[in-house]
Amino acid sequence: MQAYITRRLLALLPTLILVSLIVFFCQRLIPGDVIDLMLSQNDLATDLDRAVIEAALGFDQPMYIQYFSWIGDVVQGDLGDSLWQNTPVTQQLAETMPITFELGFLALIVALTVAIPIGIYSAVRQDTAGDYVARSFSLLMLAIPGFWLGTLVMVFPSVWWRWSPELEYVPFFEDPLQNLSLMIVPAILLGLSMSAVTMRMTRTMMLEVMRQDYVRTARAKGLSEVAVILRHALRNGLIPVVTLIGLQVPLLIGGAVIMERIFVVPGMGLLLLEAISQRDYPVVSGVFVVVGFGVLLINLAVDLSYGWLDPKVRHQ
Amino acid sequence: MSEVTLPLVAVSVRERPAFVTFTLRLIREKPLGAFGGAIFVLFLFFGLFADFLIPYGVNETDLRVRLEAPSADHLFGTDHLGRDVLSRVLIGAQLSMTIGFVAAGVATIISIVLGVLSGYFGGKVDMLIQRFVDAWMCFPDLLFLMVVISIIGAGVPQIVMALSLIYGIAGSRIVRGSVISVRENMHTHAARCMGAKTMHILVRHILPNIMPVVIVLFTTRVGAAILTEAGLSFLGLGVPPPTPTWGGMLSGTGRTYMYMGPWLALAPGLCLTIVVYAINVYGDALRDLLDPRMRGSR
Numbered sequence: 165m166q167a168y169i170t171r172r173l174l175a176l177l178p179t180l181i182l183v184s185l186i187v188f189f190c191q192r193l194i195p196g197d198v199i200d201l202m203l204s205q206n207d208l209a210t211d212l213d214r215a216v217i218e219a220a221l222g223f224d225q226p227m228y229i230q231y232f233s234w235i236g237d238v239v240q241g242d243l244g245d246s247l248w249q250n251t252p253v254t255q256q257l258a259e260t261m262p263i264t265f266e267l268g269f270l271a272l273i274v275a276l277t278v279a280i281p282i283g284i285y286s287a288v289r290q291d292t293a294g295d296y297v298a299r300s301f302s303l304l305m306l307a308i309p310g311f312w313l314g315t316l317v318m319v320f321p322s323v324w325w326r327w328s329p330e331l332e333y334v335p336f337f338e339d340p341l342q343n344l345s346l347m348i349v350p351a352i353l354l355g356l357s358m359s360a361v362t363m364r365m366t367r368t369m370m371l372e373v374m375r376q377d378y379v380r381t382a383r384a385k386g387l388s389e390v391a392v393i394l395r396h397a398l399r400n401g402l403i404p405v406v407t408l409i410g411l412q413v414p415l416l417i418g419g420a421v422i423m424e425r426i427f428v429v430p431g432m433g434l435l436l437l438e439a440i441s442q443r444d445y446p447v448v449s450g451v452f453v454v455v456g457f458g459v460l461l462i463n464l465a466v467d468l469s470y471g472w473l474d475p476k477v478r479h480q
Numbered sequence: 481m482s483e484v485t486l487p488l489v490a491v492s493v494r495e496r497p498a499f500v501t502f503t504l505r506l507i508r509e510k511p512l513g514a515f516g517g518a519i520f521v522l523f524l525f526f527g528l529f530a531d532f533l534i535p536y537g538v539n540e541t542d543l544r545v546r547l548e549a550p551s552a553d554h555l556f557g558t559d560h561l562g563r564d565v566l567s568r569v570l571i572g573a574q575l576s577m578t579i580g581f582v583a584a585g586v587a588t589i590i591s592i593v594l595g596v597l598s599g600y601f602g603g604k605v606d607m608l609i610q611r612f613v614d615a616w617m618c619f620p621d622l623l624f625l626m627v628v629i630s631i632i633g634a635g636v637p638q639i640v641m642a643l644s645l646i647y648g649i650a651g652s653r654i655v656r657g658s659v660i661s662v663r664e665n666m667h668t669h670a671a672r673c674m675g676a677k678t679m680h681i682l683v684r685h686i687l688p689n690i691m692p693v694v695i696v697l698f699t700t701r702v703g704a705a706i707l708t709e710a711g712l713s714f715l716g717l718g719v720p721p722p723t724p725t726w727g728g729m730l731s732g733t734g735r736t737y738m739y740m741g742p743w744l745a746l747a748p749g750l751c752l753t754i755v756v757y758a759i760n761v762y763g764d765a766l767r768d769l770l771d772p773r774m775r776g777s778r
Contacts, residue, residue, distance in 0.1 A: 182615035190627050303764075307757035309707055311714040312749030315730050319738045319745045418620035422711060436623065437715060440630045448627055452619065459618040 168471050176464060183456040184238065188231050191449040238453060244446035246439075253450035256435060261454060264431035266336065267354065267423065268416050270347055272409070274355025275362055280405075282359075283366025288393060290371060298363070305360035310419050313353050314426035331428045350423035357419060358412060365408045369401040376400075403473050410466030413459050506765060513765020519758035523751075526570055527577035536564035538571045539722045550743055557743040568724035569747045575725055576706045576755070579636065583643035583709075584701035588694060590648025595655025595690075596682060600663055609652070616649045621704075622711050629717050636719055639712065643705045651697050658693040662686050692770035699766055703759035710752055726752050 218224045225233075237244065243253035286298040322328040329349045336343040373379065374397050382396045383389075421433030428434075432451055439447035496504075507514040526533065541561040550557040556565035598609040628642040662668060668685045676684075712718040713727030721728060726748040738745045 178611045179614045179618075182612055183618055186615055186619070190631070303760055304753070304757060306760055307703070308753045309710055309714075309727075309749065309756075311711060311727070312730060312745075312752065315735070315738070315745050315749065319742055322739055323742050414618065414620040418622035418711070421620075421622060421626075422714065425715060436626070440626055440717070443630065448630075452623070452627070455620065455623065456615075456618040 169468060172464060172467055176460060179460060180457070183460065184235055184453070185231075187449050187452045187456060188234060190452065191445045243450040243453060246447050247444050248442055253446050256447060257432070257450055257454055260430060260432045260435045262336075263333075263429060264417075264420050264424070264433060267347055267351055267420050267429060267431060268413075270351035271354035271358060271416060271420070274352050275358040276409075278356065279359035279362035280366055280402075283363045284370055284393065284398065286363070286367040287370030287374065299367070302360040302363045305357055308357065310353060310357050311422045311426060313357070314350070314423060317349060317353065318426065329427060333428065333430050346427070347429070350427045350429060354416065354419045354423050358416060361412060362405060362408060365405050366401070369404050370397060373397045373401040403470065406469060406473065407466055410463045413462050414455075417455055417459075502769075506769060510765035510768065513762050513768075516758040516761035516765070519754065520762055523573055523755050523758070524577055527574040530570040530574040534564075534567035534570050536567045538567050538724055539563065540567075549741070556747045557741060559737065559741070559744055565729075565744065565747050568729060569726070569751055572724045572726045572729065572748060573751065573755075575636070575719065575723070576709065576752075579640055579643070579709045580702040580706040583640045583647065583705040584698050586640070586644035587647035587651060587701050587705070588698045590644060591651035591655045591697060592687075592690075592694060594649065594652035596659055596686065598652065599656035599659030600682065600686060606656075610656075613649055613653055617653075621646050621650075621708050625708060625712050626715065626717055629712065634718055634720055639709055639718065643708060646708075647701050647705060651701065654693060654697055655690060658690045659686055662689040665689070696763055696767045696770060699759060699763035703756045703763070706752070706759075707756055 215224070223230070234244075241254060243257070245252055246256060249256075282298050282302075286295045289295050318328060329346070331346075333346060334342045370393075374393075379392060379397055382392045387396075417433075420431065421436065423429065424431045424433035425437060432454070436448065436451045438444075439451070503514075506517065535555075541563055542558075543561070546558060546561065556569060558564055559568075594609055594613075598606045624646055625639075625642050628645075629638060632638045632642070663686065665685075668681060671681050671685050709718060710725070710727030713725040714731045716728075716731055718727055719725050721732065729748040730745065
């Protein structure tokens with residue numbers, strides 16, 4: 165197991181470096197823009213000011229020096245300061261990240277509680293009416309854009325029953341119930357759209373596993389159908405589903421941005437949207453660093469749990 | 481368990497062109513998929529001829545009929561400036577279909593080039609490309625698109641370019657997988673032994689055999705590109721107004737008027753859902769018929 169972990173960690177290194185390069189070049193593609201914006205806010209701006217600002221931001225250095233000084237800071241946990249608010253990017257991230265994390269976590273719970281039972285049901289009752297309904301539902305959820313679903317939830321209950329979801333954000337530790345009642349609507353919407361793929365995968369894997377010899381053996385020795393499905397089939401069938409959950413994290417984050425926008429949840433998504441509209445590149449790249457490295461770490465965790473769930477992987 | 485596998489004998493004496501045969505098989509074996517395909521073609525038709533189909537000008541405002549509910553005059557109602565929603569949805573279809581098709585097309589070409597390079601030549605090239613793809617896939621499509629568009633500006637060509645790059649690089653992994661399996665086929669080995677040039681092997685032996693995967697990849701990417709572009713427009717970073725986009729019609733100033741005219745919230749989202757649903761079921765059916773191994777993966 166240790167050798168497996170070491171191998172996975174080593175394989176992560178080049179990817180980490182590439183992630184940092186992608187973030188860096190996205191940030192520096194057109195650095196002039198932000199300086200123009202800053203200068204246009206100040207009527208007395210001259211070419212001298214431009215040079216001063218460029219030097220202050222380090223834009224006058226050669227690209228590779230900029231990269232190394234940036235990555236050096238990142239490794240030390242310094243993501244720079246916001247260009248407009250003069251607060252450290254890390255502080256803004258520390259405020260917004262837990263909120264997005266909570267939203268994503270709740271959505272994941274919703275997705276799994278919807279997807280896995282329905283996926284199992286769909287596989288066990290293959291080609292029945294119930295299976296078709298479940299599959300059509302998952303195909304539909306794949307196609308409905310989250311922002312439309314969110315818009316419908318905002319508009320129609322308000323028009324019909326004069327009810328609309330809460331939009332006043334309250335931190336979890338201040339008033340957990342109030343916080344949850346605010347987060348639950350976007351979490352359900354996000355979770356539902358995420359559940360579609362997981363449901364399809366659970367169904368496919370269960371169908372595959374149920375045809376295996378050991379499932380037949382379990383049945384033959386007289387185990388109840390429930391025991392066969394839960395103890396023998398599900399445990400093996402869920403392994404690829406775990407990987408899929410890891411792969412879906414980027415989708416989850418993309419969806420979270422939209423939900424945060426609709427339901428005015430002050431998470432990383434709103435921070436990013438604001439930063440993009442102000443061309444606040446340190447904040448944008450800060451969000452990207454967190455997202456990129458976060459996704460890598462989650463996938464690492466998924467890989468490691470794979471090794472733990474499936475002994476065959478460990479010994480390859 | 482021992483099953484006797486009968487050798488499959490391919491008999492093709494049909495005179496009908498392959499496309500017609502395939503479509504007939506699709507209709508017979510996958511009626512839902514064929515239905516999806518038909519709807520897809522219908523929207524394609526709407527997109528192509530939107531300019532002739534629209535009953536009113538797209539940005540023609542008429543304040544006498546602001547926020548009118550759907551009626552015979554305005555099938556989908558009117559918005560807060562008295563613009564005809566049906567006309568705007570049709571032009572929106574044009575934009576969505578164009579972006580979806582072109583972006584998916586270019587993305588597929590990028591995927592083929594990268595996937596073949598990586599899968600056929602292997603070794604260091606493969607290693608390098610694959611680590612890059614790993615890193616690339618860490619970033620959510622939508623976030624990446626948001627940042628790239630904020631840098632290069634929001635216009636149809638820029639969005640198409642960004643989407644092609646995002647999906648092209650991610651899709652190369654799927655092409656690579658299928659190139660690797662074809663590379664080990666007997667006929668590829670045979671061709672190499674007979675001294676065929678690499679280019680000849682790639683074009684005559686590898687490409688035709690990965691076509692099923694490529695077609696399925698292209699289909700699913702059309703849907704994905706349409707959805708992502710709509711998401712971008714919804715966030716206000718897509719093609720700027722007054723150009724009507726499906727995502728844009730659901731956001732911005734129109735949003736405040738939805739409470740007075742709920743029909744404004746319906747048409748664009750419904751069209752998006754129908755198109756993407758149709759593409760998905762069509763893609764699923766294609767995959768089942770063309771490439772049974774990919775079943776259930778997405």
